[in-house]
Amino acid sequence: MLIGAHVSCSGGLEKGIDRARDIGAEAIQIFSSAPQSWRPDNHSDESVARFRERAAACGIDDVFIHAIYLINLAAESPEQLGRSVGSLKLALKTSSRIGARGVIFHVGSHKGAGFTDVLTQILTAVDDVLASTPDDSWLILENSAGMGGSIGSDFAELGTILNESGNDRLKVCLDTCHTLAAGYEIRTQPGLAETMDRFDHEVGIERLVAVHANDSKVDLSGGVDRHENIGQGFIGEEGFATIFAHEAFASAPMLLEVPGFDKNGPDQQNVNILREIRRRAGLPEPSRPIVSA
Secondary structure: OOEEEEOOOOOOHHHHHHHHHHHOOOEEEEOOOOOOOOOOOOOOHHHHHHHHHHHHHHOOOOEEEEOOOOOOOOOOOHHHHHHHHHHHHHHHHHHHHHOOOEEEEOOOEOOOOOHHHHHHHHHHHHHHHHHOOOOOOEEEEEOOOOHHHEOOOOHHHHHHHHHHHOOOOEEEEEEHHHHHHOOOOOOOHHHHHHHHHHHHHHOOHHHEEEEEEOEEOOOOOOOOOOEEOOOOOOOHHHHHHHHHHOHHHOOOOEEEOOOOOOOOOOOHHHHHHHHHHHHHOOOOOOOOOOOOO
16 A cells, blocks of 8 residues: 655656655656646656656656546536546546556536436547547546535446446546545444445445545535545544555555645645554555655
């Protein structure tokens, strides 16, 4: 189990590796373009090469891209749908170029239309994206907290997309904050066992390739997406200890998306808290420790 974090690539792709190293992150997630803009990335071959060299030198093998926040595969607007599909295609191509595992994204919101009514559109869009991109990068659905008609707060919706598509490149990222907010108890051993049994039945544990390790500002079934630093929210350090002890999470990288104790995003303190929880759980350290380069 690797402890990672979302890091900024401001100043150049390779700067993300430097920032990860500085906080002790063993895996990273980045934006490949501005998250609130449709503007495409324009990373040069030289920038990509520097990123890959830096990651290799520092021992960071697990890299993920988070897609922009504007994506909505359930959009009523053909323009937004087209832009969403185009953005995912470009992100997956960039993922392949930089050697990332894949692209994590929020499916979107049906805005009251209902999941069944938008399912065909989502599947058509997903198939288009996968057919037009390199097959060495995953397209990774993230579960949602359930607000605003967002898709994927119910594991069954994620499972339906995965099973109806049938493409092996479709995977899942489980966000701990979103999971609790959506009504799944993950803080106690019985609750987590029931939650992951349901996840396995609806989605499949084998499709879990990453975890967004975020504490939550809202309690069980709160229904909104509000991340908190580890130990300062409703999951708490004991809740994360329960999560770390479950076999479903033994090999999925834990990627922090927390506000940070200094309010500047994931930091060394949050990384160290998770590393200590991992140590107490008796889980091994990574075989390739992060090094300076």
